[in-house]
Amino acid sequence: MKVTVIQSNVTDDQQLNLAKMQRLLAEAVAADLPDLVVFPEMVACISISPSKMRESAGAFPGSELFEAFSAMASAHNVLLHIGSAMELEDDRVYNTSLLFGRTGELxxxxxxxxxxxxxxxxxxEIKESKNxxxxxxxxxxxxxxxxxxxxxxYDLRFPELFRAIADKGADVIVVPSAFTFQTGADHWxxxxxxxAIETQCYIVAPGQTGTFENGKFMNYGHSMIVDPWGQVIAQASNGEGFATTRIDRKYIETVRARIPLRQHRIL
Known part of the structure; x- marks a missing residue:
């Protein structure tokens, strides 16, 4: 399976962002013919304004935003992971990932x-939990x-979640992000x-790049794909763009046979 990570500089203009993602997706498909494409976190809108983020939210399914992502997948015959966008349900907002099939089905x-x-x-102060x-x-x-x-x-900092995902049989784990430059330079x-090493899975991690809020905030970028041995096998350059590589089920099996962590676990 060929996997592409898209790296973008998102703003608070949802229509502009969607047009940009359509363009980057089309460029990636034309260049690399991927099977799976993964967008960054908050791909439709990013802002420190709670009202702007709430205004960008839609029902999943049941909104124009949802239908736009579905149409992207079917138009290019790809598996499309939209990274994340704001979802509205019962007056509550969630930071939500969606995965669409090749014909646009959820x-x-x-x-x-x-x-x-x-x-x-x-x-x-950034308090996502407030909103x-x-x-x-x-x-x-x-x-x-x-x-x-x-x-x-931010889930990336909690290995217990990745352990739980691995226990469900994961081979690939996606980590769409908008990592801050301050922490990304040292921790990303x-x-x-x-x-990747702990779970013996491929880690697919697209990130936002560049600044937002008139340059006040900067995202780290450095979108990458890491193999189950912990090696970086694809990475985006600075700026908007994409990176693609092929993931291999046989290599997952090789790594897990070499160091059978799952058989050795006690706790």
């Missing part, structure tokens, strides 16, 4: 479990010949490689 949905509540070094409800379910779904587990961004690659 294959899986995951709501972010761990919300990003931090104070940045400059004193800026976004918490997901409850660990999600792993069959995708053609692989089992795909879903996480979002080490955490991704650690999760």
């Amino acid at each position: 294959l899986g949905k995951y709501r972010k479990i761990h919300r990003f509540d931090v104070v940045l070094p400059d004193g800026t 976004v409800a918490r997901g409850e379910r660990v999600v792993c779904v069959p995708v053609e010949s692989f089992n795909l587990g879903m996480t979002i961004c 690659e080490p955490l991704l490689r650690a999760r």
